[in-house]
Amino acid sequence: xxxxxxxxxxxxxxxxxxxxxxxxxxxxxxxxxxxxxxxxxxxxxxxxxxxxxxxxxxxxxxxxxxxxxxxxxxxxxxxxxxxxxxxxxxxxxxxxxxxxxxxxxxxxxxxxxxxxxxxxxxxxxxxxxxxxxxxxxxxxxxxxxxxxxxxxxxxxxxxxxxxxxxxxxxxxxxxxxxxxxxxxxxxxxxxxxxxxxxxxxxxxxxxxxxxxxxxxxxxxxxxxxxxxxxxxxxxxxxxxxxxxxxxxxxxxxxxxxxxxxxxxxxxxxxxxxxxxxxxxxxxxxxxxxxxxxxxxxxxxxxxxxxxxxxxxxxxxxxxxxxxxxxxxxxxxxxxxxxxxxxxxxxxxxxxxxxxxxxxxxxxxxxxxxxxxxxx
Amino acid sequence: xxxxxxxxxxxxxxxxxxxxxxxxxxxxxxxxxxxxxxxxxxxxxxxxxxxxxxxxxxxxxxxxxxxxxxxxxxxxxxxxxxxxxxxxxxxxxxxxxxxxxxxxxxxxxxxxxxxxxxxxxxxxxxxxxxxxxxxxxxxxxxxxxxxxxxxxxxxxxxxxxxxxxxxxxxxxxxxxxxxxxxxxxxxxxxxxxxxxxxxxxxxxxxxxxxxxxxxxxxxxxxxxxxxxxxxxxxxxxxxxxxxxxxxxxxxxxxxxxxxxxxxxxxxxxxxxxxxxxxxxxxxxxxxxxxxxxxxxxxxxxxxxxxxxxxxxxxxxxxxxxxxxxxxxxxxxxxxxxxxxxxxxxxxxxxxxxxxxxxxxxxxxxxxxxxxxxxx
Numbered sequence: 001x002x003x004x005x006x007x008x009x010x011x012x013x014x015x016x017x018x019x020x021x022x023x024x025x026x027x028x029x030x031x032x033x034x035x036x037x038x039x040x041x042x043x044x045x046x047x048x049x050x051x052x053x054x055x056x057x058x059x060x061x062x063x064x065x066x067x068x069x070x071x072x073x074x075x076x077x078x079x080x081x082x083x084x085x086x087x088x089x090x091x092x093x094x095x096x097x098x099x100x101x102x103x104x105x106x107x108x109x110x111x112x113x114x115x116x117x118x119x120x121x122x123x124x125x126x127x128x129x130x131x132x133x134x135x136x137x138x139x140x141x142x143x144x145x146x147x148x149x150x151x152x153x154x155x156x157x158x159x160x161x162x163x164x165x166x167x168x169x170x171x172x173x174x175x176x177x178x179x180x181x182x183x184x185x186x187x188x189x190x191x192x193x194x195x196x197x198x199x200x201x202x203x204x205x206x207x208x209x210x211x212x213x214x215x216x217x218x219x220x221x222x223x224x225x226x227x228x229x230x231x232x233x234x235x236x237x238x239x240x241x242x243x244x245x246x247x248x249x250x251x252x253x254x255x256x257x258x259x260x261x262x263x264x265x266x267x268x269x270x271x272x273x274x275x276x277x278x279x280x281x282x283x284x285x286x287x288x289x290x291x292x293x294x295x296x297x298x299x300x301x302x303x304x305x306x307x308x309x310x311x312x313x314x315x316x317x318x319x320x321x322x323x324x325x326x327x328x329x330x331x332x333x334x335x336x337x338x339x340x341x342x343x344x345x346x347x348x349x350x351x352x353x354x355x356x357x358x359x360x361x362x363x364x365x366x367x368x369x370x371x372x373x374x375x
Numbered sequence: 376x377x378x379x380x381x382x383x384x385x386x387x388x389x390x391x392x393x394x395x396x397x398x399x400x401x402x403x404x405x406x407x408x409x410x411x412x413x414x415x416x417x418x419x420x421x422x423x424x425x426x427x428x429x430x431x432x433x434x435x436x437x438x439x440x441x442x443x444x445x446x447x448x449x450x451x452x453x454x455x456x457x458x459x460x461x462x463x464x465x466x467x468x469x470x471x472x473x474x475x476x477x478x479x480x481x482x483x484x485x486x487x488x489x490x491x492x493x494x495x496x497x498x499x500x501x502x503x504x505x506x507x508x509x510x511x512x513x514x515x516x517x518x519x520x521x522x523x524x525x526x527x528x529x530x531x532x533x534x535x536x537x538x539x540x541x542x543x544x545x546x547x548x549x550x551x552x553x554x555x556x557x558x559x560x561x562x563x564x565x566x567x568x569x570x571x572x573x574x575x576x577x578x579x580x581x582x583x584x585x586x587x588x589x590x591x592x593x594x595x596x597x598x599x600x601x602x603x604x605x606x607x608x609x610x611x612x613x614x615x616x617x618x619x620x621x622x623x624x625x626x627x628x629x630x631x632x633x634x635x636x637x638x639x640x641x642x643x644x645x646x647x648x649x650x651x652x653x654x655x656x657x658x659x660x661x662x663x664x665x666x667x668x669x670x671x672x673x674x675x676x677x678x679x680x681x682x683x684x685x686x687x688x689x690x691x692x693x694x695x696x697x698x699x700x701x702x703x704x705x706x707x708x709x710x711x712x713x714x715x716x717x718x719x720x721x722x723x724x725x726x727x728x729x730x731x732x733x734x735x736x737x738x739x740x741x742x743x744x745x746x747x748x749x750x
Contacts, residue, residue, distance in 0.1 A: 003696065019394055022417050025696050025712025025725065036419070042397050044416050280652075280707060280730075294699060298706040302677050321378065321400050329670040332655060337400025350400065355655075 003027060005288070006064030006087075008051055010037030012338040012348060013070035013268050013284075016276070018043045020285035026292075031060050038338045039070075054078055061087045068245060068291045070267055074100045074145075090194060090291040091266045095243030099266045103144045103175045112240035114233060115260045117252075118178040128162050128176055135178035141165040143172040153211070155179070180260060182252035186220050186227075188234035189272035189283050193290040194244040200234045201279060201299045203227040206250070206271050209312070212346060213270040215366070216308040218278055218301070221359050222253065230259050237264060246287040248272065270310070274353050275299075277334045278306030303332070303355035307362040309370045311350035313343040322374040332356065333369050349375045378402060380663070381439030381462075383426055385412030387713040387723060388445035388643050388659075391651070393418045395660035401667075406435050413713045414445075429453055436462045443620060443666045445642055449475045449520075465569060465666040466641045470618030474641045478519045478550045487615035489608060490635045492627075493553040503537050503551055510553035516540040518547040528586070530554070555635060557627035561595050561602075563609035564647035564658050568665040569619040575609045576654060576674045578602040581625070581646050584687075587721060588645040590741070591683040593653060593676070596734050597628065605634050612639060621662040623647065645685070649728050650674075652709045653681030678707070678730035682737040684745045686725035688718040697749040707731065708744050724750045 003026045007014045010032025018028045018039055028043040033050050040046030049056030052075055061067060061082035067089045073079070076093035083089050091099075098108050109116045120131050122141070132139055137159075143152035152172070154165035166174075185208065189201040205220040206213055220227055234249040241247070241264070248269025250262040272283035281289075281297025289296055313319075319340055327335055337350040352369050356362030378401045382389045385407025393403045393414055403418040408425050415421030424431030427450055436442060436457035442464045448454070451468035458464050466474075473483050484491045495506050497516070507514055512534075518527035527547070529540035541549075560583065564576040580595040581588055595602055609624040616622070616639070623644025625637040647658035656664075656672025664671055688694075694715055702710055712725040727744050731737030 015397075018417075019398070022390075022714065023394070023711055024699070025710075025714060027416070027714070041402070041419050042393075042417050044411070277655075289703060295704040297703065300706075324399065325669050328664060328672065331673040331675075335400075336398055339397065339400060339402070 002065035002292075004029070004063060004065045005292070006031070006060040006067045007039060007043075007070060008057070008060070008067070008073050009070035010034065010039035010046060011070055012038050014039035015042055015338060016273075016282075016284045016336075017068070017070065017268060017287055020282060021288045024285070024288060026288070029060060029063055031056055036341070038340060041339050058082070061085065066090070066292050068287070072096060072100050072266060088194070088291070090244040092243060095241060095266060098241065099264050101144050102142060102147060102263070105264060106175070106177075108240070109237070109261055109264075112236070114237060114240075115258065117180045117260055117262075119175055121175045123174065125162050125166065128156070128166075129159065131176040132159070135176070138179045140177040140179055141169060142175055142177055143169050144175055145173060180252045180254060183255055184220070184222065184253040185262070186222070186230050186251040186253055186259065187216075187269065187271035188230055188249045188251070189246060189269050189275065190234045190238050190249060191246045191283070191286045191290045191296055192238040192242070192244055193296055194293040197296050198235055198238050199286070199296045199299050200231050201272060201275055201283065202301060203230040203234070204271050204274070210346065212310070212312065214310055214312070215363075216271050216274055217359055217363060218274050218306045218308075226253060226257065226259065233259060233261060237261065245291050246272070246283050270348075273336070273351050274306040274308040276336070277353050277355060278302060303357075305356050305359045305362045306353055307356070307359065307366040308351055308353045309366045310348055311337075311352065311370065311373060311375055313345055313347040313349050313375065316344050317342070319343045319349060319375055323372045326372040327352065327369045330365060330369060333365060335373070337375070343375055377440035377667075379404070379438060379440045380667070381406070381435040381442045382414060382418075382445060383432070383435070383442070383448050384445035385409065385414035385421060386445055387413050389414035390417055390713060391648075391657075391659045391711075392443070392445065392643060392662055395657060396663045399660070399663060401663070404435060404438055406431055411716070413715060416714050433457070436460065441465070441667050443662070447471065447475050447641060463569070463666070465619040467618060470616060470641060473616065474639050476519050477517060477522060477638070480639060481550070481552075483615070484612070484636055484639075487611070489612060489615075490633065492555045492635055492637075494550055496550045498549065500537050500541065503531070503541075504534065506551040507534070510551070513554045515552040515554055516544060517550055517552055518544050519550060520548060555627045555629060558630055559595070559597065559628040560637070561597070561605050561626040561628055561634065562591075562644065562646035563605055563624045563626070564621060564644050564650065565609045565613050565624060566621045566658070566661045566665045566671055567613045567617070567619055568671055569668040572671050573610055573613050574661070574671045574674050575606050576647060576650055576658065577676060578605040578609070579646050579649070585721065587685070587687065589685055589687070591646050591649055592734055592738060593649050593681045593683075601628060601632065601634065608634060608636060612636065620665050621647070621658050645723075648711070648726050649681040649683040651711070652728050652730060653677060678732075680731050680734045680737045681728055682731070682734065682741040683726055683728045684741040685723055686712075686727065686745065686748060686750055688720055688722040688724050688750065691719050692717070694718045694724060694750055698747045701747040702727065702744045705740060705744060708740060710748070712750070718750055
């Protein structure tokens, strides 16, 4: 049995993948520039190097049967090279190619017949003004590459704000998107295995704070018709994308009940952390199964509802957990601390998942629990 | 917050403790003589040394706020020394003292008013013959120290077998126990925290194969009155023992419905592995909570029943997992591989837990799943 997994990126996503990879008997090596990274702490070996250090990636390739990533890895040349040497890489360079360029991603989605907000490539101020004629204000100016957690977006409310937006995103390749006035943000974590098997976890509502995923409610408290529609879109996305692994499909629910796909994240996703306790198979185990060609696991929920709240840092200092003893007194509350040495403002330091009989019960408990914890 | 845990022993028990310790944000160092031990693979650091290497244990003590163990650690001197330096050690030297000497353990249980089989200390053949006058044959000749998985026991069916038993257990301190003709073996995993809080997981039936725990059925398929009685005994044991951590209380159910305590195991226990998926809080997280003074978690089951079957090695060779893809197709079947490099006959290489609506459904599925896996 091929049982050696290499992970590019040593943050919390790699860490939680590693727990399940180890459980299934894999050996795990991670590459990350920070020594003793969250993932490095819990795996067989960490290679301390930058993600784009070719020598280090080659070394990782040499000792891995499977290579996967917790980041949007974009050095397709080295992936092709390792792939030719027999390393199985998922998501593949091709999948990253479609997803990493947000404009290409939108084109891919539109071509697949999936509903997205109108968009157009832009370079100059004139291009943006032309787009505004079609889409109207406000509109979103977006970077095509390396944008996440709201970085790489500029909201342009009127003509006078174009220069501010262009300045914010200077030196970046850009496109413009029609602003969607949504009532809720939804997400579905989907897995597709190298054998073509596809499963979708329950559709959730995601609540953002400063563009960072903050709270996730499972199942999404919306009409069953809406979640069914969202689930169908998520599965259809994977049928067309064809990549292997776990993906987060972020969606908007508009006032008139339309569901639009906002973005595909090519990795285990913050909106799926609730699956660790909330579903029979966690998204992390699912990812390991998917990229190693194992059958996918049950996505059945273990409780009627689950709410996840991120533990975002609120200061800059060495990390120190306070209040754990208060939270752990609460039944059905599960705490995950990522082992990061430094707390920073808005840095993802951990998360809390609450299982409950109703969404309301779990939600209220999650808010209460979060307030009890300092890090 | 004190967040550094040291574990003595790097096998599968330490490994599963470590997963949960890391989840809660602790740093973990393990001491084990085998490099890259099952626990060493998943923790911050392994000190490669014998458990009785005083220098190494001192080093572990220096970098640990809490010290715990997956083995029956019996060097009380070094524990006392570290304890005086401020390391919190659980189970404590005192607790190990009561438990490690099986004769002392029996005396402790009897003194606490807990039901045990009749027993008496013996040294010579004459002592054993005298014991047989009171207890009758068959009787069990047992080693007082270092006995587990059936090693250190000799069944004496009649007078002529005394010499065979004495020869098998030569050079060991001994006692004799009245043979209990039981209908089932039961076990309860109990936790007691350093704050005195006590919880007992559902009472299970354990089925042994060559004296090694093989199958665990939760909840035990016996009359509710019996499980209630067993649970009360387990809790009472902890009330008297007063140690902190998770303990396995092994019991016999006799033909006439009596429950006797057979043995206390001072550690997370094979009969509690089902709690990882089968209960809201696993016995491993519970142990970490208990020894670090955190509140204990819910022991509620996540499904009506759970059956665990051990993956015992069936040959001597480098370990290689085969058949994983067949098992993972089965819903509600969870596989744990311990990462041991070598398969050996009857060595614990991993386990499978199955959740089900009924004990029968889970049991049949577990037997089927086990047959599909080779290691």
